[in-house]
């Protein structure tokens with residue numbers, strides 16, 4: 339272990355000076371709560387200041403694809419350090435960003451696509467998921483404005499969709515729990531119901547012991563609801579902002595097959611642009627290069643962040659289709675006056691390029707497929723726990739929804755913070771993860787071994803079992 343500064347001192351400095359994202363002070367500052375201080379990582383394993391080891395069960399908030407201290411990415415960054423770490427991208431370029439841009443355009447196009455013009459082909463770099471979304475929204479609004487359609491400025495997005503925490507990204511998100519205080523700052527956007535088969539008011543299928551998407555009985559009313567939301571926008575409809583296939587922060591809500599194709603078609607017919615938020619789903623998280631590759635969808639813009647540098651550095655990209663780019667061809671009056679200090683940062687680009695080299699090696703997709711099949715099989719184990727209401731899995735995302743009663747799907751009182759209690763207890767079993775409400779997650783790095791996948795499932799299963807065994811005595 340490296341020489342870590344005194345741990346007690348770190349925690350007291352932290353408690354005194356630091357403000358953590360999405361973390362209630364009441365918990366963090368509680369004397370009885372012991373914050374975990376991460377000091378090292380190796381592959382899928384994280385080690386804390388006490389020398390305790392954990393499996394990184396949520397890929398360090400969904401970003402880490404190839405484990406920690408991946409030798410290839412480490413090397414790529416080190417060798418870039420010997421040349422230059424950062425130079426401005428405003429009116430200058432560098433040796434890496436254009437190469438990365440070309441590779442991203444290729445990576446994002448579905449493999450069978452014949453007409454490359456049908457897919458985004460130019461890349462705007464920024465820092466994180468929120469800025470990638472802000473960029474996309476502003477590009478679409480300016481595009482319409484420069485084409486004489488100032489009225490087209492209203493977006494449709496899904497209930498409990500999450501696209502980031504900057505004001506524009508908040509405005510197209512619908513997570514009141516996170517963003518309620520800022521309603522006055524936000525611009526108006528239309529909300530369509532999220533296709534959440536497990537809790538869908540239109541789903542006539544009762545509770546069962548398999549993924550609610552598979553036994554849904556409905557007439558795809560969610561698509562109809564989406565159509566209505568678009569119609570309500572009328573002439574002001576600018577486009578759709580959507581997390582394809584999986585709504586992450588909503589609780590890993592997984593969409594039924596065909597939904598994305600259907601809403602894409604509706605968006606196109608109404609003259610709107612499709613902004614895909616692949617911030618979480620991109621880079622093989624769902625088993626394919628991008629999640630939308632499994633549906634018939636032609637996005638106008640694609641937002642990438644989280645996995646882009648495999649959890650090494652903050653870098654994001656917004657990919658844009660040629661017809662939108664064309665409206666910006668011209669002088670100062672046609673310019674996109676938007677940018678970020680770290681746009682095109684060389685270290686980030688070096689990490690991303692190596693990430694793509696690893697991901698596009700044919701062996702990678704094959705190995706991943708095996709793991710996905712294994713995780714799907716392992717996921718069935720959770721159904722023997724009475725407080726499990728839904729188990730859903732796509733790629734290397736497994737979500738376990740904890741309920742009070744399986745028969746009714748009734749939730750626990752949120753004040754009990756059941757999901758949080760369970761994931762805190764999972765630490766004791768050597769599994770680090772972070773719940774969304776009462777939805778527990780297993781989302782390890784894509785390089786997790788089969789043994790580690792099995793361990794994640796065994797450890798979480800045991801933690802849930804003993805949590806309820808304890809609370810029922």
Ligand SMILES: *Cc1c(COP(=O)(O)O)cnc(C)c1O
Pocket residue numbers: 466467468469500501502503581586587615616617618619643644
């Ligand atoms: C995390 C996330 C964002 C925001 O990304 P940041 O890098 O945290 O700004 C946007 N969209 C989705 C789907 C995300 O999961």
